[in-house]
Amino acid sequence: xxxxxxxxxxxxxxxxxVNITCSHNNIATNDYITxxxxxxSQGPRFxxxxxxxxxxxxxxxxxxxxxxxxxxxxxxxxxxxxxxxYYCLVGGYSGxxxxxxxxxxxxxxxx
Amino acid sequence: xxxxxxxxxxxxxxxGTSVKIExxxxxxxxxxxxxxxxxxxxxxxxxxTSNEGSKxxxxxxxxxxxFLINHASLTLSTLTVTSAHPEDSSFYICSAQGQGSDTxxxxxGEGSRLTVL
Numbered sequence: 001x002x003x004x005x006x007x008x009x010x011x012x013x014x015x016x017x018v019n020i021t022c023s024h025n026n027i028a029t030n031d032y033i034t035x036x037x038x039x040x041s042q043g044p045r046f047x048x049x050x051x052x053x054x055x056x057x058x059x060x061x062x063x064x065x066x067x068x069x070x071x072x073x074x075x076x077x078x079x080x081x082x083x084x085x086y087y088c089l090v091g092g093y094s095g096x097x098x099x100x101x102x103x104x105x106x107x108x109x110x111x
Numbered sequence: 112x113x114x115x116x117x118x119x120x121x122x123x124x125x126x127g128t129s130v131k132i133e134x135x136x137x138x139x140x141x142x143x144x145x146x147x148x149x150x151x152x153x154x155x156x157x158x159x160t161s162n163e164g165s166k167x168x169x170x171x172x173x174x175x176x177x178f179l180i181n182h183a184s185l186t187l188s189t190l191t192v193t194s195a196h197p198e199d200s201s202f203y204i205c206s207a208q209g210q211g212s213d214t215x216x217x218x219x220g221e222g223s224r225l226t227v228l
Contacts, residue, residue: 034216043115043204043219044155087154098145099206099217101155 004088004102011108018075020105022088025069031090033064033071038085038104047086048073075107083109114138115207117220124195125228131191132223134205140185141207145217146178149202161188195227 005023012018024033032051036044048055050062050071061074075082087104114137124130134144142163147155159180160168167180177199179191188207192199202224206217 036219041202041222041224043117043206043222045219046216049216098157098160100157101147103154 004090006086006088006102006105008103009106009108011110012078013110014079015077018078018082018107018109020073020075020086020088020107021070022073023070024088024090027068027090031068033062033068034089034091034099035060035062035071035073036087036089038087044087078107078109080109080111083107115141115205115218115220117203117205117223119223120221121224121226123226123228126196127194129191129193130195130225131189132203132205132225134188134190134207134220136186136207136218139207139218141188142185144182144188144205144207146180146188146190147204147206149204149222155204158190192225195225197227200225200227 010020032049034049035047037047038044048057048060048062050064052064052068055062063072073086085104085106087101089099091099116135116137118133122130144161146158148158149155157170158173158178159170161180161182163182163185169175177193179193182188188205190203202222204219204222206219208217
């Protein structure tokens, strides 16, 4: 299972773009990269998933370079409600391969 | 999107009693479910993988006789904390992977907070 490394914490002001980078140097060929958001006392919530290049949805963008050894979650114009812990996970999911969580990045959005 | 529901969302019990937590996939069939435990200010720690119709696979250091997992149907997995002690107090979260999923998106329950007195 690929190990991930993220910054422990980040601070941002409201309205700014936030980029959280995750390193996964030993990512396997069939691994996808998935980001989850977790609020206190809640289960993680899916944000975005990608395999290569760029993926964008209504809440975030995910940038993956050609070597796939890292990825960057981009949150445009964050608000106070985006204060949460963000987890980057990698895995190839056939059968019953579990997801192993790293420490995550605690994002604090300041007014 | 797919929904995974846990019950109860919080429970308080006396030391020595057993507590059962249910995890249901509401609109899809889940051949595999995962149970996690999370202590305050820490990340999720995988406890076990629950496979429908077979025995669960436990992570190293997790006592299978203490944390009983049953996955009797494609929509329900249960975690029973037996003879609970205060150190078992934690936030327990389940997640499910749909049948035929090859991208690995997991759907997480709301979590169940267990407090053992």
